[in-house]
Amino acid sequence: MSTELIYSDATKLAELIRTREVSPVEVMKAHLDRIEAVNPKVNAIVTIADGALKSAKDAEAAVLRGDELGPLHGVPFTVKDSIDTAKILTQRGSPIFKGRTPETDATSVARMKKAGALLLAKTNLPEFSYGIESDNLLTGRTKNPWNLDLTPGGSSGGESAAIAAGMSPLGLATDLAISVRGPAAHTGVVSLKATHGRVPMTGIWPREPRRFWHVGPMARSIRDLSLAFSQLAGPDGQDGYSSSAVPFDAGVGIANERPLRVGWLVEPGFGPIDPETTSTVQAAAEALRGLGHTVESIRIPALERDFGLEVFSRLHVLEMKPGFVKATAGRSEDEISYMAKFMLGLPDTPAADYIDAVQGAERLKDGYAEYFQKHDVLLTPVLPTPSFKHGQEELLINGQTIGAMGIMNITSHLSVTGLPGVSMRFGTSKEGMPIGVQIVGSWQTESTILHIASLLEQASPVRDLHPNL
Structure with missing residues (x-):
């Protein structure tokens, strides 16, 4: 029963708890036992929540009393260690914040608890959530459960690894340019980066700038993403970007009135792509065609005019550096990670380049707006290649060598434009590593992309869903 x-997934656990087939205490103990067994190998969990078992006992008592239960009642969830959790360590992967314990929950955490979910643990990340690997001077390096020699990605690699390894059914993580989508693809789980502002960033570092930052769910199934997002979405009166009151339809798998218009794109506009990744995207496109949707290979000229990662980098480095300067002021060399030093050492973006990048972001938005006049969904890779070795600085992809930061070539477009995207597995490399696809929709069309993702989930050729740890 423990293995089961x-x-x-979280939806199934909530159902088992609601029908009294299993107790919240059994579920919590099963995950705590799993953490004890495999976390020493993976290092995804950095803090067990104080009172996790007590909260499960309280949840069990509520079931036995016949109380009205939330949709996630009794289900454990984990939280990336950049997201504030009341009375529980939130150290941001940095010696600078060692021992930091917030007084209040982030809005996203509070909403999960309101839905009945129980905080289980905090998960690893690079310092300040900056990095494509989840490695830091305080809590060390997280490994990919599918191959411990390879990275689970960053910056939410601890969260993705915990879910993939069975240590957590559901989690909260953040995304700046890749961070929920890339790690999900590296480890074979699913994640949602919603339209910018749909989920408040209140209680998450940095407070500013946050115009590219997102917080969203990572999970084991598409229906879990939908359920979690239905609880997370909506303004909180504190995050000025979180102002959308557009309702979210949490029904996944609902019938559409017409076949959806799907375009798929691998190149150009994203840099070199691994052939196995290209084949996986094509296979997903053909699966949707087989389900009756209109599918075609497309190009988006704006992506060929303005490269998303370059636009993002020119904008964000200048905006973020003051925060790094403030956070690291007066700190010794051994307290500051490689990435923080790297960011601090970057030259400021000249004003003319910054203005051109601002305009480039607007051109990208216009290009996507034009695309979505004729299409409902865009299908792309998540990453240009499957997972790679820890500390690797260069990647050889389809005969071309790129810097490892180029892993963000595809995901960064959605951060710059604020578009929503789902990351999910749809293939396997010849080395046995997960390969993901990204389902992109127009602004605030999360229902559409989650519906398409649920169809692909059912059509997926992947059967080996759990790493052998």
């Missing part, structure tokens, strides 16, 4: 529990 650690690999059930």
